[in-house]
Amino acid sequence: MVFEYAPAPESRAIVDIRGSYGLFIDGEFADGHGEPFKSVNPADESVLADIACADESDVDRAVAAARKAYEKVWGPMPGRERAKYLYRIARLVQERARELAVLESIDNGKPIRESRDVDVPLVAAWFFYYAGWADKLPYAGFGPDPKPVGVAGQVIPWNFPLLMLAWKIAPALACGNTVVLKPAETTPLTALLFADICRQAELPPGVVNIVTGAGETGRALVAHDGIDKVAFTGSTEVGRQIARVLAGTDKKLTLELGGKAANIVYEDAALDQAVEGIVNGIFFNQGHVCCAGSRLLVQESVAEEVMERLKARMATLRVGDPLDKNTDVGAINSAAQLAKIRELSAAGEAEGATAWSPPCELPAQGFWFAPTVFTGVAQSHRIAREEIFGPVLSVLTFRTPDEAVTKANNTPYGLSAGIWTEKGSQILWTAQRLRAGVVWANTFNKFDPASPFGGYKESGFGREGGRHGLEGYLNV
Amino acid sequence: MSDRLAVRKTYKLFIGGAFPRSESGRSYPVHDAKGRFVANASQASRKDARDAVSAARKAFGGWSGRTAYNRGQILYRVAEMLEGRRDQFADELRRAGASKQAAAAEVDAAVDRWVWYAGWADKLSAVAGASNPVSGPFFNFSTPEPAGVVAVVAPDSPLLGLVSVVAPVIVSGNTCVVVASEPAPLPAVTLAEVLATSDLPGGVVNLLTGRRAEIAPWLASHMDVNGIDLTGAAAEHVRGLEEEAAGNLKRVLRPGKDAWPDDPGTARMTAFLETKTVWHPVGV
Numbered sequence: 070m071v072f073e074y075a076p077a078p079e080s081r082a083i084v085d086i087r088g089s090y091g092l093f094i095d096g097e098f099a100d101g102h103g104e105p106f107k108s109v110n111p112a113d114e115s116v117l118a119d120i121a122c123a124d125e126s127d128v129d130r131a132v133a134a135a136r137k138a139y140e141k142v143w144g145p146m147p148g149r150e151r152a153k154y155l156y157r158i159a160r161l162v163q164e165r166a167r168e169l170a171v172l173e174s175i176d177n178g179k180p181i182r183e184s185r186d187v188d189v190p191l192v193a194a195w196f197f198y199y200a201g202w203a204d205k206l207p208y209a210g211f212g213p214d215p216k217p218v219g220v221a222g223q224v225i226p227w228n229f230p231l232l233m234l235a236w237k238i239a240p241a242l243a244c245g246n247t248v249v250l251k252p253a254e255t256t257p258l259t260a261l262l263f264a265d266i267c268r269q270a271e272l273p274p275g276v277v278n279i280v281t282g283a284g285e286t287g288r289a290l291v292a293h294d295g296i297d298k299v300a301f302t303g304s305t306e307v308g309r310q311i312a313r314v315l316a317g318t319d320k321k322l323t324l325e326l327g328g329k330a331a332n333i334v335y336e337d338a339a340l341d342q343a344v345e346g347i348v349n350g351i352f353f354n355q356g357h358v359c360c361a362g363s364r365l366l367v368q369e370s371v372a373e374e375v376m377e378r379l380k381a382r383m384a385t386l387r388v389g390d391p392l393d394k395n396t397d398v399g400a401i402n403s404a405a406q407l408a409k410i411r412e413l414s415a416a417g418e419a420e421g422a423t424a425w426s427p428p429c430e431l432p433a434q435g436f437w438f439a440p441t442v443f444t445g446v447a448q449s450h451r452i453a454r455e456e457i458f459g460p461v462l463s464v465l466t467f468r469t470p471d472e473a474v475t476k477a478n479n480t481p482y483g484l485s486a487g488i489w490t491e492k493g494s495q496i497l498w499t500a501q502r503l504r505a506g507v508v509w510a511n512t513f514n515k516f517d518p519a520s521p522f523g524g525y526k527e528s529g530f531g532r533e534g535g536r537h538g539l540e541g542y543l544n545v
Numbered sequence: 546m547s548d549r550l551a552v553r554k555t556y557k558l559f560i561g562g563a564f565p566r567s568e569s570g571r572s573y574p575v576h577d578a579k580g581r582f583v584a585n586a587s588q589a590s591r592k593d594a595r596d597a598v599s600a601a602r603k604a605f606g607g608w609s610g611r612t613a614y615n616r617g618q619i620l621y622r623v624a625e626m627l628e629g630r631r632d633q634f635a636d637e638l639r640r641a642g643a644s645k646q647a648a649a650a651e652v653d654a655a656v657d658r659w660v661w662y663a664g665w666a667d668k669l670s671a672v673a674g675a676s677n678p679v680s681g682p683f684f685n686f687s688t689p690e691p692a693g694v695v696a697v698v699a700p701d702s703p704l705l706g707l708v709s710v711v712a713p714v715i716v717s718g719n720t721c722v723v724v725a726s727e728p729a730p731l732p733a734v735t736l737a738e739v740l741a742t743s744d745l746p747g748g749v750v751n752l753l754t755g756r757r758a759e760i761a762p763w764l765a766s767h768m769d770v771n772g773i774d775l776t777g778a779a780a781e782h783v784r785g786l787e788e789e790a791a792g793n794l795k796r797v798l799r800p801g802k803d804a805w806p807d808d809p810g811t812a813r814m815t816a817f818l819e820t821k822t823v824w825h826p827v828g829v
Contacts, residue, residue, distance in 0.1 A: 194680065210672065305794070312791035317784025324794065481793065500823050504693075510825040517679035521687050525819050526771065527794050532820050535677055537687065545812070 074387065077394040079181045084172045089119040090257065092127055092281060093264035095134035096274025101127050103282055108257055111178035111400040112391050112435045120257050123280035125289045128249070131278040132295040135220045135247040138275030143247050144217060148204035155200030155242060157270040162193040162235075165266065169259055173231055174391040176258040178400030178436070179354050181392050191516055192235040198518035199239035202539060206244065209536055215543040217245030218321055219297030222290040224311075226303045227253035227402050228357035228458075234260050236533045237300050238277060239518075244542035246298070247276045251290055254283040255403045288314075296320065300541060302359070305456075305482070305527050323531025323541040325359065325523055327456040328484030331477035332362030332513065333499065335470070336370045338489035342511065344378045347462070350487060350513040352386060352398055352440050356460040357406070359528075360485035362513055364453060365442075365464045366473050372466045376444065383440050384427040398460060401436040410438050410459035417443050417452035422463070448479055456482070470495065474502045483525030487513045506532070556586045556730070558593060558754065559737035561600030562747020568592050573755070575731055578642030586730045589753035594722065594763045597751035601694045601720040602769055604748030609691045609718030617666030620716055623743040624659035630739060631656070634704060634732060641703055641729045654806055655708045662712035665814065669717055673815060682827045689818040691718035692796050693771030696764035698757060698786075700777040703729035705805045707736065710776055713813035715749055722751045722770070724761055726777065730754035758782060765789035772796035772817045776803065 089105070091098040103122030110117050123131070143151065162169065169192070170185040179188070206215050221241045225233035230252055241248050252260035260279050267277050280286055284307075291299045291311050298321040301311050305326040315322050332350050334343045350362025367375045391399035401407040418424055422443040431437040438459055446453050446463040453463050467473040477486055486505040488496050496510045506524045509515060516522065521537040523529060531541045556575075557564040566572075569590035575583050589597075608616070627634070631652045638648035673689040695714045700706035703726050714721045725733035737752045753760055757777065765773055766789040773795050775783055783800060790797050798816040 308794060309791050312794060313788045316787030316791065319799075326794070496825065500821075503821075506819060506821055508821060508823045510823060512683065512824055512826050515679075515681070515683065515824050517677070517681070517685070519677045519679050520685050520824070521675070521677070521820050521822050523820070525692075525821075529794060530796050535687065535822075536675055537820050 074395050078390065079171055079392045079394055081171060081175065081392065083168045084175065086117055086172070086175070086258065089121070090261045090281070091121045092123050092131070093261065093277070093279040094127070094131045095278065096268065098264070101282070103127070103286065106254060106283070108176060108255065110175055111402050112432070114434055117176060117258065120281050122282040123286045123289070128280055128286065128289040128293060131249045131280050132220060132293050134275035135249050135278050136295055138273055139220055139247040142273045143242070143276045144245055148206060148245070151242060151245065152200045152203035154270060154272055155196050155203060155239065158266060158272070159193045159196035159200060161266045161269055162189065162196060166190070166193070169231060169262060171392065172262055173259050174399070177227065177230055177256050178391050178402050180396040180399040181394055182396065183354060188229055188232045191518070192231050195235035195239045195518045199243040203243040206539065206543070209539050211540065211543050211545040215545055218542055218544050219246060220295060221246045221248045221298040221300060221542065222293060222296040223248055223250040223300045224287045224290065224303065225250065225252055227256040228354060228359070230256035231259040231263065233302050234263060236302070240533070240538045241300070241542050242276065244539055246542050249278045249280060249290060249296070251280050251282060251287050254281070257281045291315070298322070298542065301325070308529055321541060323533070324529030325531070325533060326527065326529040327482055328359045328361070328524065328528050329364060329454065329456055329480045329482045330360055330362050330485040330487065330505065331364045331366050332487035333473045333477060333489065334365065334367040334371070334375060335490035335492070335495065336368040337491050339491060340371065340375060340378060343489040344375065344382050346487060346489060346511070346513040347379055348382055348386070351462040352460050353514050355398055355401055355438070357402060357458055358514065360507060360514065362487050363457060363462060365462055366467055366476055367464060368473070369466045369468050376464070379442065380425065380427070383442065386427065386440050388429050388437065388439060389432060398440055401438050401459065404436055406458065407436040407438060410457055410461060413452055413455060413457045414441060414461055417446070417450060417463070420450045422446045422450055422452060448476060454480065470499065474499060478504045481527040484528035485509065553584065556584050556734045556754070558587050558589055559734065559741070559750070559752040560593065560597045561603070561751065562741060564737070567755070568596070575729075577640045583640055584731060586734070586754040589755035589760055591760070591763045593753055594760050595767070597722040597753060598694060598764070598767050598769055600748035600751050601722050604720045604746055605693060608715070608720055608746055608749045611718070613667035613670065616716060616718065617663045619744050620659055620663035620666065620712065623739060623745065624656050624663060626739045626743045627656045627659060634735065637732045637735060638704060641732070651705045655705045658705065658708045658809065659712055661809065662716045666716050669814060672811070673818060673820070677822070684825045684827055685822065687820050687822040689717065690821050692817045692819055693719065694769060695719045695721045695772040695774065695817050696767070696770050697721050697723045697774045698761050698777040699723050699725050699733070700803065701726045701729060702805050703732040704736065706803070707733055709803070709805050709809060710774055710813065711750060713809070714774065714817055717814055717818055719772070719817050720749045722753065722764060724757055724764070724777070725752055725754045727755070727757050761786055762789055765795070766792055768793045770795060772798070774798040774816070776800050
């Protein structure tokens with residue numbers, strides 16, 4: 070007997086989406102001088118709002134406002150006062166949590182269950198955590214009197230729009246810097262709502278500036294002579310470009326880039342838990358996760374059983390309306406991303422791997438891709454090497470722990486990895502050998518402001534979160 | 546005694562624990578402070594640089610897998626071996642132009658620098674790592690790990706500067722390819738003899754002499770090099786080298802205002818460390 074789910078939509082009434090949004094510069098919303106663009110709901114392709122586009126002159130004004138605020142107000146302010154502003158912001162995020170979650174799901178396409186239970190609570194936690202550091206920096210291990218860097222230019226991606234904003238702004242402000250932040254062009258709305266939160270917190274004008282736009286705006290920001298630090302989360306290719314732009318300058322740089330994480334399942338793993346971890350690892354946030362467990366490495370002796378249980382579990386995933394509280398997998402964020410996922414999936418089949426998806430009715434409007442698993446994948450296949458950034462899992466097998474580690478490390482990336490085994494010594498042995506910045510053992514895709522996050526190799530450099538996350542924003 | 550002809554040393558490269566000449570067959574003359582010929586140093590080529598990277602990569606697993614205690618003992622052993630050759634190094638520094646007193650002081654400081662870094666091997670994790678109080682039932686800890694193979698463009702301070710840039714790179718488990726001072730490369734080659742007799746596994750430190758402007762770009766663009774220290778790079782080359790280094794997102798240490806006799810601090814060690822964070826659920 071099958072019990073059907075009734076629709077359980079979260080109300081949109083809590084959010085008031087305006088027809089158009091400006092830039093947030095020096096505490097005021099202002100028009101941009103670039104060509105405005107539209108933010109679209111990826112679940113139904115409806116236009117949500119017109120968004121101002123910042124050109125070089127707008128970026129210039131934002132940097133000037135940030136510089137002034139840094140020199141006159143925020144830099145000289147005692148840490149304990151900065152801390153109280155950040156605590157205020159944390160509380161305001163909690164107070165407006167549902168509004169932020171609904172808006173995030175509408176603009177990004179992620180399920181409300183995730184924006185409500187993961188993204189927004191972590192945003193509040195991030196500000197709460199770094200608020201506490203603001204007046205304790207001399208004890209952080211970076212010398213007795215660490216100084217801020219100055220003005221930070223920050224460019225963030227569309228997969229966790231508000232959470233990435235928090236990862237960037239909270240430590241920057243705690244350390245005494247001011248910021249100019251560019252949200253992704255497909256997901257600017259929660260950043261602009263955050264600007265309103267800054268106003269409610271009475272944050273001094275110019276401490277946080279938000280410039281919306283696409284790649285050109287980002288380029289203008291990172292190349293601007295008036296900034297002292299660049300923090301970027303996004304693709305490895307853009308990260309490389311930014312590193313080249315900053316070559317020969319004194320600007321500090323932290324990069325959090327792509328990944329192709331191995332999720333290793335040993336034969337003695339608790340398989341049901343491992344299957345939950347595999348599903349969470351690749352289908353969380355539609356697989357739009359830089360640390361997604363996109364390469365499943367399963368020990369040959371249990372491969373068939375794992376695949377059986379995985380397929381059964383995948384068949385229960387509910388794909389559809391992001392605002393439905395029962396939805397597990399929401400919409401792909403944009404037409405461009407959907408095209409990329411389709412291209413790589415087609416490459417997987419063309420190169421000889423076998424795709425499988427559960428029976429799954431996708432909405433007619435919007436950008437959708439069914440959860441997909443590829444078997445028969447070779448390490449040379451594009452779907453084993455390139456970041457797909459979608460709900461697509463590539464399965465490879467191994468026989469010995471050495472082989473698992475070798476295959477896991479056989480990638481230019483090094484952001485994250487997973488290990489599933491009941492044997493403690495094997496966890497530690499494997500974790501020691503994985504060249505990745507975050508290793509989840511018998512869990513996956515866990516995040517916390519107290520926990521440093523960031524990659525090895527071409528997944529970037531610098532850490533966000535924890536004491537380590539302060540370093541990129543201090544002059545050390 | 547006076548009519549005995551001295552046996553001169555052939556100054557060669559140091560790659561994978563061996564002392565080969567440059568595969569290019571090239572050398573360049575090194576002169577003392579008064580312009581007199583001292584010796585020919587090997588002029589390393591692109592091929593030598595790539596061989597050195599291969600040797601460094603091969604040595605990385607073993608060296609980074611040693612216990613921190615063991616790495617500390619080996620670095621201390623380097624100090625012991627250097628101490629025993631103080632006069633030889635003082636002579637070489639004097640030929641490069643240092644006064645008798647300054648040469649002796651530089652050798653002493655170089656020995657002490659190895660001792661300082663040796664002691665860091667088994668303390669770095671405690672200082673740079675963390676146990677993280679996450680808000681959930683998880684044990685979560687962060688440990689520093691070596692970045693991998695690091696290219697080092699050494700400064701012109703021929704011994705103390707060289708030791709000051711090499712020791713912090715290898716103490717944490719990195720392996721390295723060092724481009725020695727171009728005008729004063731001889732103490733570097735002699736230091737390689739010290740390293741070769743200190744139980745340091747072959748390939749952990751590889752030392753090239755030659756033209757920085759020729760060798761450094763190959764190392765900066767090499768896809769199997771994880772980090773680069775540009776301390777000794779000429780100001781006009783820094784930008785280009787950084788651009789090359791962006792190809793595989795190397796960790797870059799830019800040239801700073803180094804005063805080699807000063808307290809070295811920890812920045813040179815942490816520049817080539819990764820932080821690895823491991824999560825595990827807590828439960829019964």
